[in-house]
Amino acid sequence: RYLGELPDQQQGNVEMLSGLQSQLYAESNALEQAKQQRIYLESLAAAYRRQARAGGAPGTDGGATPLAVIDKTIADLDARLTALLAKYTSKYPDVVRTRQQIDEWQAMRRKAVAARSVPATETEPAAGAENSAGAAGSLVPNITEVQSRLKATEAEIGFHTGQAERLRSRIAETEARLRLTPLRQQQLADLTRDYQNARDNYQSLLQKKLQSALATSLEKREEGERLRVLDPASLPQRPVSPNRLEIILAGWAVGLAAGVGLVAAGEMNDQTLRGTCDVHDLLPCPLLARLPVLLSPRDARRRLWLRAAEVAGLTLLAAATTGFAIYVVLAA
Numbered sequence: 001r002y003l004g005e006l007p008d009q010q011q012g013n014v015e016m017l018s019g020l021q022s023q024l025y026a027e028s029n030a031l032e033q034a035k036q037q038r039i040y041l042e043s044l045a046a047a048y049r050r051q052a053r054a055g056g057a058p059g060t061d062g063g064a065t066p067l068a069v070i071d072k073t074i075a076d077l078d079a080r081l082t083a084l085l086a087k088y089t090s091k092y093p094d095v096v097r098t099r100q101q102i103d104e105w106q107a108m109r110r111k112a113v114a115a116r117s118v119p120a121t122e123t124e125p126a127a128g129a130e131n132s133a134g135a136a137g138s139l140v141p142n143i144t145e146v147q148s149r150l151k152a153t154e155a156e157i158g159f160h161t162g163q164a165e166r167l168r169s170r171i172a173e174t175e176a177r178l179r180l181t182p183l184r185q186q187q188l189a190d191l192t193r194d195y196q197n198a199r200d201n202y203q204s205l206l207q208k209k210l211q212s213a214l215a216t217s218l219e220k221r222e223e224g225e226r227l228r229v230l231d232p233a234s235l236p237q238r239p240v241s242p243n244r245l246e247i248i249l250a251g252w253a254v255g256l257a258a259g260v261g262l263v264a265a266g267e268m269n270d271q272t273l274r275g276t277c278d279v280h281d282l283l284p285c286p287l288l289a290r291l292p293v294l295l296s297p298r299d300a301r302r303r304l305w306l307r308a309a310e311v312a313g314l315t316l317l318a319a320a321t322t323g324f325a326i327y328v329v330l331a332a
Contacts, residue, residue: 007185024167031160040073041150048143070109248325
């Protein structure tokens with residue numbers, strides 16, 4: 001129903017629209033060239049008619065001669081060809097068409113030059129009159145040829161006009177389909193969603209039907225026996241592993257051993273003199289006197305606060321680790 005307006009056809013419509021626009025551009029160029037060709041041919045036909053009315057003498061009525069019209073047309077076509085070659089290659093359709101027109105006008109120019117070369121002698125008026133009549137008669141085939149070319153150009157204009165109208169109609173249809181694509185996409189999404197819901201419902205009912213048929217078959221095969229769980233599986237009250245109490249005790253032991261080891265290592269590497277025995281062992285001189293450490297009241301209070309902070313921190317740390325260990329063991 002909506003063929004050509006569906007979302008998966010949008011890219012194709014875009015490409016089709018681009019191709020149609022290119023064709024319309026080419027048809028428009030061809031139409032413009034045909035119209036310009038018609039103008040040139042109408043000018044040339046008018047020049048031939050003026051020359052025929054003047055008795056075949058060129059330029060007697062003050063208008064442009066056919067040869068001048070042809071030369072101007074060829075000059076315009078050469079200028080157009082030069083402009084086209086500046087943008088396109090020699091195989092471009094407009095370039096090929098312009099070259100064909102130049103060749104046709106060159107052929108018409110050769111015929112006009114041949115018709116203009118009819119001899120006319122001023123000393124023989126009768127012969128001059130006959131030559132003028134003959135020249136006027138020789139213009140008839142040229143006028144006929146121009147009129148036939150003009151009719152062919154009119155037919156070409158009609159053809160290109162019809163093609164352009166057809167392309168515009170197709171472009172309008174394609175643009176209309178592109179404008180309707182978002183709407184069709186929304187409608188398709190709604191339809192697909194409803195279809196998917198119905199399909200899921202159908203699959204669910206089919207699965208239930210299969211399960212029911214399987215249960216019925218099993219019941220018939222077991223001759224009415226029913227399967228019933230007598231004792232459900234019992235779960236352990238406590239985890240089997242890991243033993244968190246052992247992990248905590250091992251952590252305490254490792255921490256205590258590490259602390260003692262660090263203190264022992266520090267004492268062994270400490271070279272500070274802390275008593276008279278250390279001084280006596282270090283120096284061979286006899287010890288005459290020993291001065292105690294004299295602390296100011298401020299330093300004494302500071303040392304007291306540091307000792308209290310150390311004791312409090314150690315107590316809090318021990319209490320926290322003990323409480324955490326109890327919580328972990330009880331929670332397990």
